Amino acid sequence: MTEKGTVGTVERMTRAQRLVHLALMVAVLMLVLSGLALAYHDQGWARALITLMGGLGGRNVVHRTGAVLLVLVFVYHVVATNVSARHQQNALASVPKCSDVKAGWAGFLWRMTGKGEAPKYGHYTPMQKFQYWLIFLGCLLMGLSGVVLWSPRVSLELFPKSFFDLMLVVHSSEAQWAFIILLVWHLWDVHVASGNFPMNPAWITGRMREDLYRAQHEGEWESMQKGTKE
Amino acid sequence: MTPYRSAISALLAGALLLAPAAATAAPAKAKAPTAADCAGCHEGADKPVKADALKGSVHEGLSCVDCHSDIKDLPHADKPARADCSPCHAQAVTDWKASPHAAKAGGATCASCHGSHQVKPASDAESIRKGIRQVEVCGTCHAKRPGPHGGTGEAWIMNYRNSVHGDAVLNKGMNVAPSCATCHGAHTLHALSTKEAPSKVKVAEHCGSCHTQALSSFKASAHYAALQKGLAGAPSCTDCHGEHTIQGPQGPGSPVAPLAVPQTCGKCHADKAAMANFGLPSDRVATFTDSYHGIALKEGDLRAANCASCHENHDVLPASDRASSVNPANLEKTCGKCHPKAGKGFSEAKFHQAVSPQGARGAWFVRVFYIGFIAVLVLGFVLHILAEMFARAKGRKVVR
Numbered sequence: 001m002t003e004k005g006t007v008g009t010v011e012r013m014t015r016a017q018r019l020v021h022l023a024l025m026v027a028v029l030m031l032v033l034s035g036l037a038l039a040y041h042d043q044g045w046a047r048a049l050i051t052l053m054g055g056l057g058g059r060n061v062v063h064r065t066g067a068v069l070l071v072l073v074f075v076y077h078v079v080a081t082n083v084s085a086r087h088q089q090n091a092l093a094s095v096p097k098c099s100d101v102k103a104g105w106a107g108f109l110w111r112m113t114g115k116g117e118a119p120k121y122g123h124y125t126p127m128q129k130f131q132y133w134l135i136f137l138g139c140l141l142m143g144l145s146g147v148v149l150w151s152p153r154v155s156l157e158l159f160p161k162s163f164f165d166l167m168l169v170v171h172s173s174e175a176q177w178a179f180i181i182l183l184v185w186h187l188w189d190v191h192v193a194s195g196n197f198p199m200n201p202a203w204i205t206g207r208m209r210e211d212l213y214r215a216q217h218e219g220e221w222e223s224m225q226k227g228t229k230e
Numbered sequence: 231m232t233p234y235r236s237a238i239s240a241l242l243a244g245a246l247l248l249a250p251a252a253a254t255a256a257p258a259k260a261k262a263p264t265a266a267d268c269a270g271c272h273e274g275a276d277k278p279v280k281a282d283a284l285k286g287s288v289h290e291g292l293s294c295v296d297c298h299s300d301i302k303d304l305p306h307a308d309k310p311a312r313a314d315c316s317p318c319h320a321q322a323v324t325d326w327k328a329s330p331h332a333a334k335a336g337g338a339t340c341a342s343c344h345g346s347h348q349v350k351p352a353s354d355a356e357s358i359r360k361g362i363r364q365v366e367v368c369g370t371c372h373a374k375r376p377g378p379h380g381g382t383g384e385a386w387i388m389n390y391r392n393s394v395h396g397d398a399v400l401n402k403g404m405n406v407a408p409s410c411a412t413c414h415g416a417h418t419l420h421a422l423s424t425k426e427a428p429s430k431v432k433v434a435e436h437c438g439s440c441h442t443q444a445l446s447s448f449k450a451s452a453h454y455a456a457l458q459k460g461l462a463g464a465p466s467c468t469d470c471h472g473e474h475t476i477q478g479p480q481g482p483g484s485p486v487a488p489l490a491v492p493q494t495c496g497k498c499h500a501d502k503a504a505m506a507n508f509g510l511p512s513d514r515v516a517t518f519t520d521s522y523h524g525i526a527l528k529e530g531d532l533r534a535a536n537c538a539s540c541h542e543n544h545d546v547l548p549a550s551d552r553a554s555s556v557n558p559a560n561l562e563k564t565c566g567k568c569h570p571k572a573g574k575g576f577s578e579a580k581f582h583q584a585v586s587p588q589g590a591r592g593a594w595f596v597r598v599f600y601i602g603f604i605a606v607l608v609l610g611f612v613l614h615i616l617a618e619m620f621a622r623a624k625g626r627k628v629v630r
Contacts, residue, residue, distance in 0.1 A: 041525045056529040108613075111621035127614070152522075156575030162583075162590065169585060169593040173600035177607055185611050193618055 008210040010224075012202035014086070021203050024073045030066030032179055034059045039172045067146055074139050093123040096133060100126040120219035127189065131181055138178045145171040263304050268294045271305070283347035315340045325417035343367050361399035361409030365390065368410045389474035394481055408440070413473075427457050430466035437467045447544040450553070456508070463498070463507055470494055486543070489527060491536040492518055517582040533568070540564055556581075 013021065037049035037059060053059045081091040103119040104126035110118050124132070145167040148155050155164050190200045194216050202208050214221040269281035284290050295301050297313035316323040323340070331337040343358050350357040358367060365387060372383030390396040390410075398407035413436065434454065438445025448454050448467070456464030470486060477484035485494040496515035498504050505512040518524045518537065526534035538546075540556055547554035555564045558577050565572040583590040585597055 038525065041528070042519075050529060056526050056531055108617050111617040111626065114621075114624060114626055153569055153571055156579070157571070157573050159575070161575055161579030161581075162592065165583060165590055166593045166596065169590075169596050173597055177600065177604045180604060180607060180611070185607075185614075188611075188615065193615075 009205075009207035010210055010213040011206055012200075012208045012213070013206045015206065016080075018203060018206055020073055020076060023069060027066045027069035027073060028182060030062050031070060032175070032183065034063040034066065035172075035175050036179070038063075039175070064150070067143075070139065071143060074143070090123065094129055094132055096129050100129055104130075120222070121217050122219045123217060125216065131186060131189075134181055135178065138174055138181075141174050142171065142178070145174070262295050263301060265293050267304055279347070287345075287348045288351050289347070289349055312339065313341070313346070322417045329415075329417060329419040331419060338371060342371070361405055361407065361412075364410040365396070365400065386474045392482075393472075393474060393476045394478050395476055406440075425462065427460045427462040427464070430462065430464070431457050433466045433468055441467075444544050447542075450545040450547070452547050452551075461508070463504055465498065469497075488532050488536045489530065491538055492524065492527070495537045511582075513584050514582050517584050535568065539567070 033049060034053060037046045037053070040046040041050070050056060050059050053062050081087045103121065106116065106119045107121075107126070110116055148159065148164060148167040149171055152164065190196055190203075191198065195212055200208060200212075208216075265281060271277070272279055272281040272283075274280075281294070284292060289297075297315070298310050299314060299317075300311045319340075326332050326340070331339075345356075345358075348356075352359040354360075356363060358364060369383070369387045373387055375383050391400060395408050398404040399409050431454075434445060434448055434457070438448070444467075453464050453466075457466060472485055475483070477486075479486050479488070481487070484490060492515055499510070500512055500515040502512045515537075519528070523535045527536055542555050547557075549556045549558070551557060552559065554560065561577040561579070562572055562574075565576040569576070580590075583593075585593045587594055
């Protein structure tokens with residue numbers, strides 16, 4: 001493990017994962033800022049954002065650049081999870097199971113009552129899985145509705161305008177809960193919750209403190225210990 | 231021939247005829263004072279009026295007593311009665327007597343506007359028939375007084391000076407452009423009211439006497455048809471273009487500038503009560519403002535469609551009318567002005583659809599679903615945090 005007095009670290013994210021996470025973060029920030037600016041165009045802060053992006057034309061460029069980047073990240077992610085062995089392992093760990101619902105509920109009960117045993121989470125906690133799949137589906141829906149909205153002229157040749165209008169509502173509604181999950185829930189989890197304050201540094205250094213890793217992913221930690229011992 | 235011209239020529243003719251007539255016919259009676267008689271007293275720098283006061287005016291050649299007909303004997307009373315213009319200008323005086331100017335003591339008289347002895351011919355720069363002069367002369371009284379419909383005359387005159395009409399008259403010397411009397415009338419004031427439907431039709435016809443093309447296309451509009459039916463809530467020219475403040479579409483603060491059009495149409499079309507009178511929806515402006523067209527326009531993108539881009543301006547018609555630019559049969563062409571490949575998708579589309587059970591129902595359902603979904607997520611998030619805080623307070627290891 002480590003020298004005396006210091007806490008060791010465990011690798012959480014590979015360099016490639018961190019790069020993709022950064023690209024995803026940049027893409028989402030571009031999309032959210034330029035998207036909310038349009039959705040809330042009658043608010044002062046939204047107008048200020050639009051001005052900052054160089055007007056509506058500039059906003060469109062920012063939004064579409066972010067969209068292309070997000071699609072690239074998404075495609076890379078889907079391909080990589082099917083090609084690389086390590087990614088496949090992660091992908092398997094992210095598959096939601098009935099036990100996740102039980103573990104999540106048990107964790108909640110344990111926090112509220114202190115009864116029973118604290119659940120031991122694997123590589124991904126139930127909450128992380130839940131967020132991941134909501135965002136995964138969200139990306140699909142945002143991408144599909146976004147393509148329809150990209151060029152009204154082409155879309156209106158292919159679909160009735162009512163479908164275009166529907167996609168507009170889907171796109172903005174979907175964006176708003178994605179915003180809540182990502183920028184509020186996710187940031188709470190990695191910055192505040194579970195002893196991570198001021199932040200979980202894995203997205204920069206790729207590593208987590210051993211004690212926190214153990215506490216947050218005890219199930220995986222135990223099997224890791226076995227793996228190294230045996 | 232305008233009333234002015236005929237009056238002036240009648241006057242000139244009268245002056246030629248009357249002057250010798252007065253000189254020859256008078257002695258038979260009590261001997262009316264002649265110009266020479268008047269000159270006996272009205273000579274010298276200290277006199278308020280000199281005998282040759284009419285020299286250089288349109289009335290040059292008339293005798294003093296032609297107008298000051300109350301003076302029969304000399305010397306006359308200190309102050310003779312006000313000169314009577316009616317023997318020659320009967321119609322003008324009759325019209326004036328019926329106007330608000332005559333209704334109040336201290337209101338404008340003939341001399342207030344035309345001058346007294348020095349009434350100038352129409353061609354003269356000092357003539358009241360020059361627009362520049364009207365702004366000055368009407369302004370001498372009206373700039374200081376509150377107007378009959380609120381506000382002060384000063385604002386009217388200031389606004390007019392800055393208007394496209396005022397600019398033409400005052401800065402470009404275009405006397406054909408309208409000044410005060412063109413719209414308000416000269417002797418008959420308030421000929422044009424903007425309150426009742428019949429007079430609103432007259433307003434349109436009045437503006438149309440110069441703006442002929444605008445009038446003929448306005449006459450094809452639903453707005454004009456409503457005015458014809460006596461519906462005073464329908465707009466005439468001034469409701470959209472303004473009155474004293476009138477500007478071209480590029481003018482500063484113009485209500486018909488592309489950026490201002492939604493607000494101008496919205497004065498009526500976003501007014502629930504006003505639209506209820508006509509059985510029209512009042513959400514047309516709101517649905518526009520929320521659309522990409524509306525947002526782009528507000529951001530100053532003048533390529534974006536405003537109300538008039540699709541509905542036309544003067545000849546606006548309801549979509550149900552075959553001649554309307556927004557009739558489904560014409561949508562391909564109308565949308566095609568900006569979207570050259572606009573096809574069936576445009577002509578079959580519904581526009582100004584509010585996301586509501588009555589409007590775009592599918593979109594409304596999706597929105598309601600998401601609102602519920604977001605509420606559940608936020609609730610879950612709050613519980614998630616509260617559970618962690620609660621566990622911390624209880625001293626449980628919460629990192630698990």
